[in-house]
Amino acid sequence: MTVVDRIRQHAVRSPEHPAWIENDRQGGCRVVSYAEAVGNFDAVSKRLIAEGLVAGDRCGLIARQGGGFIELALGVLAAGGCLVPIPDDHKGEVLTAFGERARLHRLVLEAEDGFEHRDLRDGASSAADDADFDAAFRAMSPAYLRFTSGTTSERKGVILGHATIEARLAAANRALEISPDDRVLWLLPMAHHFVVSILLYLSRGASVLLPASPLAAEVLEFAARTDPTVIYASPHHYKLLAKDTTAHRLDRVRLAVSTAEGLRASIAAAFNERFGLPLAQALGIIEVGLPVVNRDTSKPTSLGKPLPDYEVWLRGDDGEPLAGPSSPDRTGEICIRGPGMLDAYLDPWLPASVCLEPDGFRTGDQGWFDRDGDLHLAGRRANRISMAGMKFFGEEVEAVLDTHPAIAESRVFAIEHAHLGEIPCAEVVPVDPDHAPARPELVRHCRDALPVYKIPREFRVVESLERTPTGKVRRSKVRRR
Numbered sequence: 001m002t003v004v005d006r007i008r009q010h011a012v013r014s015p016e017h018p019a020w021i022e023n024d025r026q027g028g029c030r031v032v033s034y035a036e037a038v039g040n041f042d043a044v045s046k047r048l049i050a051e052g053l054v055a056g057d058r059c060g061l062i063a064r065q066g067g068g069f070i071e072l073a074l075g076v077l078a079a080g081g082c083l084v085p086i087p088d089d090h091k092g093e094v095l096t097a098f099g100e101r102a103r104l105h106r107l108v109l110e111a112e113d114g115f116e117h118r119d120l121r122d123g124a125s126s127a128a129d130d131a132d133f134d135a136a137f138r139a140m141s142p143a144y145l146r147f148t149s150g151t152t153s154e155r156k157g158v159i160l161g162h163a164t165i166e167a168r169l170a171a172a173n174r175a176l177e178i179s180p181d182d183r184v185l186w187l188l189p190m191a192h193h194f195v196v197s198i199l200l201y202l203s204r205g206a207s208v209l210l211p212a213s214p215l216a217a218e219v220l221e222f223a224a225r226t227d228p229t230v231i232y233a234s235p236h237h238y239k240l241l242a243k244d245t246t247a248h249r250l251d252r253v254r255l256a257v258s259t260a261e262g263l264r265a266s267i268a269a270a271f272n273e274r275f276g277l278p279l280a281q282a283l284g285i286i287e288v289g290l291p292v293v294n295r296d297t298s299k300p301t302s303l304g305k306p307l308p309d310y311e312v313w314l315r316g317d318d319g320e321p322l323a324g325p326s327s328p329d330r331t332g333e334i335c336i337r338g339p340g341m342l343d344a345y346l347d348p349w350l351p352a353s354v355c356l357e358p359d360g361f362r363t364g365d366q367g368w369f370d371r372d373g374d375l376h377l378a379g380r381r382a383n384r385i386s387m388a389g390m391k392f393f394g395e396e397v398e399a400v401l402d403t404h405p406a407i408a409e410s411r412v413f414a415i416e417h418a419h420l421g422e423i424p425c426a427e428v429v430p431v432d433p434d435h436a437p438a439r440p441e442l443v444r445h446c447r448d449a450l451p452v453y454k455i456p457r458e459f460r461v462v463e464s465l466e467r468t469p470t471g472k473v474r475r476s477k478v479r480r481r
Contacts, residue, residue: 002143002162003169004078006203010180011038017180019202021226022067023212029225032067034205037074044075044115048108051117055080056138058103058145062086062095063110066210069190070198072108072115081106082142082159085191101347102145102157133349140343144195148286157346158286165195168289168340169203171309172196175293176255178230180205185228185253187214187237188260196290197232206230216240220248227252234260235267238279242270250275257293259284261472262377264399268300280304283377287342288361292375303367303375310338312375314367315359326368331378334367335360366393383475385414386422392454394475397424400449406430406437411465411473412456426456429464436461 010017015035024030032040053059059081063069076083084102086095099107099120107118140161147155160168178184184201186208201208211222214237229252233241238258250256256271259282268279278297281304284290291312294304306312314322314332322332337360344351355361366378379393394412401410408429414422430436437445439459446455466474 001166002077003165003199003203004074007034007074008038010202010205011035014180014205017205018183018207020067020070020208020210021183022210023222029222030067037071037202040071041074041078044072045078048075048079048081048106048117052119053079053081053106056082056142057105058082058084058142059106059108060084060086060099060102060104061108062088062090063108063115063190064088065190066212068110070202070208072110073190073194073198074202076108077143082145083194084145085194087189087191102147103346136349136351137344142343145346146192146194146286158342159344159346160195160340161343164340164343165199168196169200171307171339172200172290173204174309175290175295175307176200176230176257178204178206182206182229183209183227184230184232185209185211185219185223185226187211187219187231187233193260193284196284214240216244217246220244220246220250223250224248229254231256233258235263236261238271239267242267242274244274250277253277255280257282262395263301264402265301266403272300283375285336285361285363288336288338288363289340291336291338294374296372296374299370299374301376302370303377305373306336306375307338310336311360312336313360314369315362319359328368328376328378331366331368334363334365334375334377336363337361380475383413385412385424387414387417387420387424387453390453394424397426397446397450397454397456400446401426401428401442403449404437404442404445406432406435407442409465409473411475413475415458423458424454424456425458425460427460427462427465429462433461433463 011034016033018031019034019037021029021031059076061072061076061083063072073083086098090098104120106120109116142159143162143165144160145157147157178201184206198208209226209228211219231253235258256277256279258279263279263281272278279300281294282290283292283303291310292303292306294302296304313335314326315335316322316332326332341356341361342352365380368376368378379395383394385392385394397412398410401407408431410426410428412424412426415425417423442459443455468474
């Protein structure tokens with residue numbers, strides 16, 4: 001049983017049930033039924049097979065956000081290919097470099113009248129394949145290859161097999177409880193989020209709602225016509241929605257999930273005030289799936305309790321489980337064991353049996369458990385600042401800086417210091433570039449909420465923050481002056 005098989009089952013049981021609904025070019029809604037969706041992706045699959053795709057071929061996909069992306073992606077999976085989603089801004093040398101890194105065999109590109117299919121087997125992108133690697137790769141029944149966001153290091157290619165995806169979706173849905181009754185309002189980029197999201201919803205018979213724009217007014221207008229029960233979005237999207245001043249409501253929504261980056265308390269509060277809906281934060285990791293979901297509305301910034309299928313523990317700096325109680329001032333690296341873990345890394349080739357032993361998956365995130373057993377994220381391990389023996393995270397300083405009315409966003413990192421080891425430095429993006437707040441003002445603002453040692457020693461005004469391909473703020477290791 002694969003995710004494609006499950007979608008076919010829903011097409012048999014409820015052929016006219018909407019698989020997805022999206023804005024059409026005339027401003028109306030285009031409804032694609034499960035029967036139509038299966039017919040469309042089967043046509044893609046048959047053509048790919050006729051043109052030479054064989055099981056296990058790594059097949060890149062470039063398509064616009066929307067139903068066309070879903071149909072082509074499912075067509076690749078139905079044909080037995082390993083789906084490799086590629087952001088649609090990858091062109092020219094950037095696309096060539098990506099193809100070589102992913103060792104692509106094929107490339108599918110969405111077109112106005114269907115799609116273009118390129119065979120890359122004779123190109124440089126497949127020249128690095130060798131018999132042993134190819135046999136090991138195809139033996140795992142590969143279904144999905146996606147590169148990590150690269151917030152603190154080089155991006156790595158994560159490989160998921162069909163059985164891995166099945167296990168991952170089953171574990172996640174014990175918390176999300178997606179069913180055919182659900183209509184999921186989707187706001188994240190499909191090239192970066194697809195497995196424990198689009199594939200989960202369709203494999204459980206739900207309807208996916210695809211607005212044409214992420215702008216709050218257009219999203220809410222679309223929602224008024226399609227009646228969502230679940231929202232899956234990033235804190236950025238919820239921040240935009242919370243600022244809406246129209247009369248639109250989201251009264252039928254039973255679950256609003258915030259993922260992709262840490263949720264700030266101010267965003268959760270603003271969204272709840274505007275719509276009367278709490279946000280459920282979820283920890284989604286491409287190597288793991290969805291091991292932790294917070295359904296406790298009294299703790300919006302908590303990651304929540306680990307799902308029943310997962311073991312989550314904290315690793316101390318000595319490599320041993322953190323002894324005794326943890327706290328914001330006593331954190332450990334979050335490590336995870338459970339179903340649906342990655343099958344391998346592509347480049348360099350590293351099977352899961354090697355990279356998951358002995359600790360399970362090491363996330364690189366530092367966290368702590370409160371007295372109720374809820375997990376909290378303190379920050380990226382690589383973004384930990386150690387100043388004269390005192391350790392803290394840049395993210396907690398950013399949370400304070402970002403509440404200043406003249407600051408749009410910030411990034412805090414460590415720079416080396418001859419006597420203190422490391423000191424905090426901040427980059428700030430002003431709301432008005434012509435009227436950036438001065439250093440004394442920012443120091444006073446931080447002093448109201450932070451101990452003195454956490455206040456940045458330097459403030460650098462910048463036009464924007466460097467980001468990863470998935471839109472996350474790029475983190476860096478300790479910088480030199």
